[in-house]
Amino acid sequence: MRPRKSGDVRMGAIGTAYSRIYAVVRRIPRGTVATYGEVAAKAGYPHAPRLAGYALYALPEGTPLPWHRVVGAGGRLSLARLSPDGALTQRMRLEREGLKFDARGRVVTGRLKSLRASKKKSS
DNA sequence: ATCATGACTCCGA
DNA sequence: ATCGGAGCCATGA
Numbered sequence: 219m220r221p222r223k224s225g226d227v228r229m230g231a232i233g234t235a236y237s238r239i240y241a242v243v244r245r246i247p248r249g250t251v252a253t254y255g256e257v258a259a260k261a262g263y264p265h266a267p268r269l270a271g272y273a274l275y276a277l278p279e280g281t282p283l284p285w286h287r288v289v290g291a292g293g294r295l296s297l298a299r300l301s302p303d304g305a306l307t308q309r310m311r312l313e314r315e316g317l318k319f320d321a322r323g324r325v326v327t328g329r330l331k332s333l334r335a336s337k338k339k340s341s
Numbered sequence: 342a343t344c345a346t347g348a349c350t351c352c353g354a
Numbered sequence: 355a356t357c358g359g360a361g362c363c364a365t366g367a
Contacts, residue, residue: 255350272363
């Protein structure tokens with residue numbers, strides 16, 4: 219089930235899936251956003267976008283990780299489903315880094331545009 | 342070991 | 355545009 223938000227965090231030792239995802243999130247350039255799929259893929263799980271979301275969900279409140287740079291596909295703030303308030307914080311932080319949002323609350327960046335172009339059915 | 346769940350994504354209707 | 359179902363992975367009980 220859901221990991222505890224605080225207390226027993228055994229991710230101190232690197233090598234776990236969470237640590238890998240966190241490492242990727244941490245290396246997201248400022249003023250840039252990455253999708254859960256991107257983060258998971260770079261962490262070593264190209265087909266487990268849920269892991270990215272799951273790992274971020276386990277993040278403590280005072281996490282130094284730039285979790286706000288992680289958005290859903292197309293720049294959507296999936297966080298809004300779980301915590302609307304948190305989504306506002308994320309949006310505020312991203313705007314502070316120079317990112318823009320459209321009327322629907324989607325992030326507008328030149329990086330996500332290439333994401334949609336690679337979609338295609340296999341064989 | 343198994344079962345259920347999730348800040349996801351994709352595809353079809 | 356919205357709605358629903360299927361697939362994938364690791365974690366906790």
